Amino acid sequence: EAGVAQSPRYKIIEKRQSVAFWCNPISGHATLYWYQQILGQGPKLLIQFQNNGVVDDSQLPKDRFSAERLKGVDSTLKIQPAKLEDSAVYLCASSLDRGYEQFFGPGTRLTVL
Amino acid sequence: GENVEQHPSTLSVQEGDSAVIKCTYSDSASNYFPWYKQELGKRPQLIIDIRSNVGEKKDQRIAVTLNKTAKHFSLHITETQPEDSAVYFCAASKGRGSTLGRLYFGRGTQLTVWP
Numbered sequence: 001e002a003g004v005a006q007s008p009r010y011k012i013i014e015k016r017q018s019v020a021f022w023c024n025p026i027s028g029h030a031t032l033y034w035y036q037q038i039l040g041q042g043p044k045l046l047i048q049f050q051n052n053g054v055v056d057d058s059q060l061p062k063d064r065f066s067a068e069r070l071k072g073v074d075s076t077l078k079i080q081p082a083k084l085e086d087s088a089v090y091l092c093a094s095s096l097d098r099g100y101e102q103f104f105g106p107g108t109r110l111t112v113l
Numbered sequence: 114g115e116n117v118e119q120h121p122s123t124l125s126v127q128e129g130d131s132a133v134i135k136c137t138y139s140d141s142a143s144n145y146f147p148w149y150k151q152e153l154g155k156r157p158q159l160i161i162d163i164r165s166n167v168g169e170k171k172d173q174r175i176a177v178t179l180n181k182t183a184k185h186f187s188l189h190i191t192e193t194q195p196e197d198s199a200v201y202f203c204a205a206s207k208g209r210g211s212t213l214g215r216l217y218f219g220r221g222t223q224l225t226v227w228p
Contacts, residue, residue: 042220043216043218098213105156
């Protein structure tokens with residue numbers, strides 16, 4: 001089966017600019033996750049969707065980050081405005097349902113200058 | 114919330130030796146413990162997982178053990194090979210509640226296997 005797809009793979013922006021990431025989960029997976037992985041650390045969950053609804057966004061910096069999953073399939077994560085500390089790899093993952101094995105995409109490496 | 118500690122941060126072994134990575138967790142409600150392998154520049158991939166109703170699980174050269182009382186779990190890799198070199202992450206997750214499905218990751222262990 002096709003894996004989780006993400007784009008772009010790399011993005012370089014200046015601070016205060018905005019950026020958006022796209023994720024296409026594995027077909028049929030109800031649950032979609034966005035993680036932030038800072039260099040040298042483990043991934044940290046930002047937001048979890050169940051179909052097209054948000055079920056966990058407690059660690060999402062809502063003043064600058066937003067995400068949506070229209071129609072319960074693809075998802076976009078946006079940062080506006082970006083800060084230097086947002087430099088990280090943003091990983092999208094999906095699972096058949098909540099609590100099932102999570103499959104990760106290749107990630108988007110964001111550099112904020 | 115949950116706090117997952119992982120040790121060591123780096124581990125170097127000779128090819129053919131065994132490697133052990135240990136993790137502790139803080140929330141007794143956690144009941145699912147996956148291990149991910151992440152090669153440089155690539156996505157994390159699940160290599161083995163264990164649920165709290167099981168004490169040990171094996172898959173060829175890889176095994177995971179869980180001690181619920183002490184709240185720690187370990188990854189054991191036997192007969193290591195150079196292709197085992199990667200960063201390994203442990204994680205913990207709860208089986209119910211608003212955070213169902215959320216994985217809490219450790220900081221990772223860089224394993225290097227020398228030929």
